[in-house]
Amino acid sequence: MAGADRGAGPGADPGAGPDGAAGPGVAEALAAHRPGDEMEAADVARIQALIAAGGDPWSRSQPVHVTGSALVVHPPTGRVLLRWHVRMGSWLQVGGHGDPGESSPLAVARREGREETGLADLAPWPEPAAPRLVHVVIVPVPEGKGEPAHHHADLRYLLATARPGDARPERSDAPLRWMAVDEARALVAEDNLRVTLDRAAVLLAGADLDVR
Secondary structure, eight states, X not given: OOOSOOOOOTTOOTTSOSOTTTOOOHHHHHHHOOOSSHHHHHHHHHHHHHHHTOSOTTOTTSSEEEEEEEEEEETTTTEEEEEEETTTTEEEOEEEOOOTTOOOHHHHHHHHHHHHHOOTTOEESSOTTSOOOSEEEEEEEOXXXXXXXXXXXXXXXXXXXXXXXXXXXXXTTSOEEEEEHHHHHHHOXXXXXXXXXXXXXXXXXXXXXXXX
C-alpha cells in the first residue's frame, strides 16, 4: 500500500479523475453508485460532505480519508482472491491509499491490485467499459506504523483476472489465497467485507462458471 502522503495542487479538483482511461474520480464514482442500504447511503453522504468541504479527500492527514480497493475475482470458477493483512490481522481485499497525483479510486485499486498480487491483467468487472463501484463503506483502522487510529472511506470495485495461476504475493508476510465465496465469508473477520463478498456472489452467479 502507498505510504507517502499526498498534496493536492492549487486549484486541483480532488474529486475528479485525471483522465477517462484511469477511471472516474471520487465524486463521479459516488454520484453513479446506488447504495444498497441506509448505512451505506450514510457513508456515501459523509464522503460527499468531505469532498464538498475542500482539501484533498485522499490525504492521510485527515482522520477520515479515501482509499481505493477491489475484490479480485476469477469469473470462470467463481473464486475470489484474498490477501493476508498483518496490521489488521485478517484476510482482506487488495487496495490502499492514493499516490501523489492519483484521484481515481479505480486507478488506485488497479495499481494496488497489481502490486499486491502480481496480476498484470486486472480489469474492471463485470462491465470493463463502464466500471462501477460494488460497495462503499467507512471502516475503522487501528493505530500503527506511526499513525493514530483513523478511518478509511473505502471505495470498492471488482477486478477480474483471466490468469489466476499468475498470482504472487508482494511479500512473504502477505500471502494470497484463492477461495470460493462461501469459504471467504467464513474466513474474513469483518462484516463489511462479507457484504462486498455477497454482492460479488450475486454477480458471479450470473457468470458462465467452469466447475471442472
